[in-house]
Each structure stands twice: as structure tokens, then as C-alpha cells.
Amino acid sequence: MRFGLLGTGPWATAVHAPVLDAHPDVEFAGVWGRRTEAATALAERFGARPYQDLDALLSEVDAVAVALPPAVQSELAVRAAKAGCQLLLDKPLAVTVPAAREAVEAAQAADVASVVFFTTRFGVEQEAWIAEQAAAGGWFTGRADWLGAVFSAESPFAASPWRREKGALWDVGPHALSVLLPVLGDIEEVTAVRGQADTVQLLCRHGAGATSTATLSLTAPPAASGATVELRGEGGVVVLPERNDGPAAALHRAVDALRSAAATGTPHPCDAAFGLRVVEVLAAAERSLATGRTAAV
Template sequence: MTSTAAPWSHAPVRVGLVGAGPWAQGVHARVLAAGPETELAGVWARRPEAAQETAAPYGAAVAARFEELLDTCEAVAFAVPPAVQAELALRAAKAGKALLLEKPIAEDLGAARRLVDAIEEAGVVSQVTLTNRYHPETRRFVEAASEADVFGARACFLSDAFLGGAFATPWRLEHGALLDLGPHVLDLLDASVGRISRVRGTGDPRRWIELTCEHENGAVSQASLSGSVNVAEGVARVELFGSGPELVFDSSELDYEESWPVLRREFATAVRTGVSGELDARRGLRLQTLIAQVSEG
């Protein structure tokens, strides 16, 4: 487990931020500016006024063009729709910039493969913001699961995000919970139950979709996903069953402020050492491959 208690002995990584929506303002800009491992070097967004609003609290520069942002930083963080991210991140990788990517890393499998190919050809560091995986409680759950004899699992990721508000965005409404919540649940099932060999889906991802995963170790897991249900609070829960006691991951009481220092430290460490961690773009591609299995039927 990464320790953020030790002093940071390197220069802060200068990170440019692409995007200026609620997630960029509420998480990425704030977390990157908090340091000491990183500093917010600049912000670029399609709407200049939103970029200014995002950059101003931290005294960061506002870039007039994406290429201008690349000139001011050594790494780029993205908080934009998947299709936009895949295009711009590919350009950033070719420019030699380390990448902090959102999930999913692209809108479709072909774009995800092209992005990962560009990252590997350029030899740049990458990391994916799979929020749960940076929380200490999640890591304890995954570690405990690695020592358990798991036969099967069930998961439930539900929210009302698509019913209105800041996250009822066009790409989420078009593609639904599979593309938005799918990376989270498939990542957790793959990490805790065992490597997924096959996943099938039933239902409408814009309303409710059920996933059935077959794992290489013989276990079977199922997951219910929806972003369109009227729930007072979001549900993100994974339950593992086998020969030992039940193991449960439940995000309802997690304070995600504990995730961000871990994410920031691990990304900056990867940049300074030149070595990506487990949750890199290749991990994002694996999750995109599993999602494509569902879409293809």
C-alpha cells in the first residue's frame, strides 16, 4: 500500500489539465494543485471562461490552445468525454507527455487500442483514475480477497446520475451505465475474484443492465448496473462468497478524500521513475475489451 506520509523529495510534476467541467473543477484541479507531488501548470478547455474559472483559484495559467498547454507541462490530466480524451491523449503521448486518464480511456475498443499503442510507442507513463482502487479500504478488500477461496460474487453499482444534474452528460446518456460504471465494477471483480475470461450482458445499459462474468479460476460473478434509478444515495457494493467468511466492499461510508493523495503520489512517482503502476492505460484497455464483449453480445 502506498504511503503518502514520507516527504516528497522530488520536484513537483507540472501537470496540465484538459477540461473544466464539474469533475475537473471539483477533483482534478483541486487535487493536482494541492501538491507537494504535483502542481497545476495550466488548464485548457473548449470554453475559455470555464477554463479561467477552473484555473483561477490556484493561480494556474489558461492555455488558448491544446498545443500551448502541452508546451507548459510534463504531464497531462484529462477530465473530458471518452471520445475527446482518446484523441487528445494520443496527441499528448506523441508529444512525450505522461498521461493521467479518466475511465473509460476511450469511447470504443478501437480508439482505446490506438491510444495504448501510441503510449507504448512513445514510452510515456500512464495512469487511470479508477477512484475506488486508490482508497485504502478498497486495497485492504482486494488484498483479503487474494487470500480467499472465492466461488462466486455479486455486485451492485446504482445511481441516479443520468436523471439530471452535472453528470447527466451526453456521452453517459447515450452509452449508459456500461461505459460509465462498467470500468469500476469490472475492475473490482477482476482484481478481487480473479481474472475475467468472459463477460456477457442482459438488458439496456441506459436503464438497467446485468453482467455475468466467468473467471479463469472457475468462479462466476454477477453485477447489476444502472445510472437511471431513483435512489437517495448511490450504491457501490461487491460481495464475495466461498469456503471462508463473506468479504464485502461497500463504498457507502468511504471518504474519497483518502483516495486523492494516494492517486497523486502514485502518479507523480510513476512520472519521476518512468515506470507506470498497475492501473495504467493497459489496464484501461483490458477493461475496455471486457466492455466490448458485452456490447458485441
């Protein structure tokens, strides 16, 4: 599978490009970016071809990996799908429901596979744990804490404009929802309240009767940062295992998942349609923040 990489920022440079270059079953064919000089430098580093014309890249590859801000990603996902490219996307799929829905519809109309890279869902232990808890059922409540210090001087994402604009709800909220949704079931309504800086807390009611909470922040004290998911129910108390590998290992598995979905025609659980549902929950939380009321999803 010939891959084109869309994006040249820290995530593309540190994770996507090295994985596409190292993966034994794909060819890292080209790079396109909004900054031509950066695309050229990244492509030359990995022996790929830089493209100034996005449509030319889309016409010459089988798939694209997107490492761009979500508002840009959703537009380019539509263009890539219409060009017949399989889609390896990042979270969140988009920052509005209409944009996310347009990407899903474009992928469905073109009959191309899609995978949204929720990193936790592609950890070996985490994937198995999520499947086990979803099969067990009987959960009473769940709690997810996703706390980062993204804007500290040491963070490669400190200068990210979209993260500063949209905050933790849209950046780490998808990670929390990617675990809570498959285990506790779809969310019907959400109440959101603001904490310090960009911190947001969610209270969600799931259709199966369970409730969950999520505390999300990109501005937590570094000593308080980390991610935890805890479930309580008939089976007792269980906690999501900590990840022992980094995002590169997870992205290798996401590439494999896209290849499998494209070959078999069987959608992956983290496809664009799931990405759309996450965006719908986040948009409802945003409405709740604006109105001070519970919002239906």
C-alpha cells in the same frame, strides 16, 4: 511535476482542479478546455495559466490530468503521450477497443507512465481489501451492484451527453470491473441483458473458474442507489468496505501513483493497459446486448 488539466466540466472543477492546486508535490500549471471562456475562468480561480493552444500546454508540462468524455480523452491521450507527458486519465479509457489500444500503444512508444483513475481502487481501505482478497484466492463467485441516480436534478452530471448515450455499462461498469478483475481474474466471456432504462446486468466467466454478476444503473431510484461488492468462496463471505473519504482524497493518491510510476518505471496496476482490458470487457458486453448471445472477450 508540472500538471496541465484538460477539461472544464463538473468533474474537472470539483475534483481535479482543487486536488492539483492543493497537492504539495505538483504544480498546477495550466488549463485547456474545449470552451475557452470556461478554461480561462477555471485557470484564474486557481492561479494557473489558461491555454487556447493544446500543443503549447503539452510542450510546457510534465503530465496531464484528463477530465473529458472518453471519446475525447482517448484522442488527447495519444497527443499528450507523443508530447512526452505522463498520463492521469479517467475511466473509461475510451469507448472503442481500437481507440483504447491506440492510447496504450502511444504511451508505451513514448515510455510515459499512465494511471486510470478508478476511484475505488485509490481508497486506502478498498485498495488493501482488494489486495487481500486477490492474495487469498479460492473465490467461488462475486457480485457487484453499482446503482446511481445520475440524471436526477441534484446530480452535477445530469446533463452529461456521453453518459446519456453510453449509459451505466460504460460509466459505472468500469468501477465494478476494477474490483472484480484483480480479485477473480481475467474475464473470458460475458453475457449482458437489459433492465429498466439504462440498467444492464452482466454475467461473467473468469479464467480461473469463478463467475461474477454485476448490476449497473444510472437511473435507479435515489433511495436504492449505492455500490456493493460481495465475494463468496472458501474463506466465507466478504464485502468491500464502504468508502469514508471522497473522490478528492482518492485523486490525491492517484497523482502520487502516477509520480511513482514515472519515477520508478514500474507500471501501476491501474495503468492504461488495464484500462484497455476494461474497455474490451465492456465492448464484449455491448456485443452481447446487440446479439442476445454470450460474447467472448
